[in-house]
Amino acid sequence: MxxxxxxxxxxxxxxxxxxxxxxxxxxxxxxxxxxxxxxxxxxxxxxxxxxxxxxxxxxxxxxxxxxxxxxxxxxxETTVVVVPKDHVVAAVEEVTTEDLADEIVLHPLDDVLGWETPPGKPAFERPATTADAVELVAAGIGVLVVPQSLARLHHRKDLTYRTVTDAPASxxxxxxxxxxxxxxxxxxxxxxRGRTVNSSRGRQGAQPQPQQDRKAATAKKTGAKPRTPGKPAARSGGKPNARGAATPKRGKPRRGR
Known part of the structure; x- marks a missing residue:
């Protein structure tokens, strides 16, 4: 082929x-x-x-x-710390990196947060992957700071996570x-980007309508009668005269009371 x-x-x-x-x-x-x-x-x-x-x-x-x-x-993404469910961090809604100062914070080789200096105490050896780090957390060997989506991806019933308010974000x-x-x-x-199928910026965008077609479409929606090109519109209050101007509508004079 x-x-x-x-x-x-x-x-x-x-x-x-x-x-x-x-x-x-x-x-x-x-x-x-x-x-x-x-x-x-x-x-x-x-x-x-x-x-x-x-x-x-x-x-x-x-x-x-x-x-x-x-x-x-x-x-x-929101950055979170993954901890065992019985960890003291699980009792609060959010923490700071200072709150993790006494924790062994695992820093896997595939880390995506780009730390200048990771918080907490370093582990004896860096885990190869985030998945390996999660296993270590489950075994009670340290905690792990990751984007929330990765915490969800590697979810375990015995683990939970909490927001870290001042950590780098991915x-x-x-x-x-x-x-x-x-x-x-x-x-x-x-x-x-959320463009619709008829977006003018897309390759399959709708073609612009001629001006007359747009007016006809508008008249159809509103119920108004489309204006014929070259014909002056009648004005309320009378019929157009020879020059196209409307003559005022004459009514019966009122008697004074």
Missing amino acids: TGSDATPSFRLAYVPGVTPTKWVRIWNERLPDIPLTLVGVTAGEAFAALRAGEADAGFVRLPVDGADLSAIPLYT RVALSWPEEKTTDMVEDFIGIV
């Missing part, structure tokens, strides 16, 4: 914690003839996957590591190679 005969498809990468379900559903509704394939990647692999052409676009965690990639910031963005801003990438950008 030649390249021109190949069925077009769109490959969307996403990092752990991001749930692309809503955007995928809208894509499938608007572009049912173009299949969308999800490509799961780690936060550390995401940019390399985009550059290598393994995905057309992807949901990544900022910052983007190069000027060759475009990015649209989408949202900032921002999620849509990214793609600048030189490969294809029509399909533009379509997906429109979906993520």
Whole structure:
């Protein structure tokens, strides 16, 4: 099969914690003839996957590591600390990094918060992954500070989490190679930005209506009779005279009381 005969498809990468379900559903509704394939990647692999052409676009965690990639910031996540359910932190709604000063705070190698100096006491060895760190928390060996989506992703019945008010936050963005801003990438950008199917900025946007058609459509909605081009409108209070001006309507004079 030649390249021109190949069925077009769109490959969307996403990092752990991001749930692309809503955007995928809208894509499938608007572009049912173009299949969308999800490509799961780690936060550390995401940019390399985009550059290598393994995905057309992807949901990544900022910052983007190069000027060759475009990015649209989408949202900032809440940062939480994961602790056992019987931990003292579980008794409050939120904590600060100072409250964790006496805790062993696990700092996995795939950390996405970009700490300058992690809070608490360091563990003897850094866990390889966030999943490994969660297992250590469940075993009673320290606590873990992560974006809320990762705490939900690695949820366990014996663990809970609380907001850390002054910790760094992770921002999620849509990214793609600048030189490969294809029509399909533009379509997906429109979906993520919330543009409607008839948006004038989309490739499938509605064509502008001629002025006369717009007036006719407006008249149809309001029930008014559309004006014929070149014919002067009649004014209330009388009939138009030869010059097009309305003659005042004469009534019966009133008698004084």
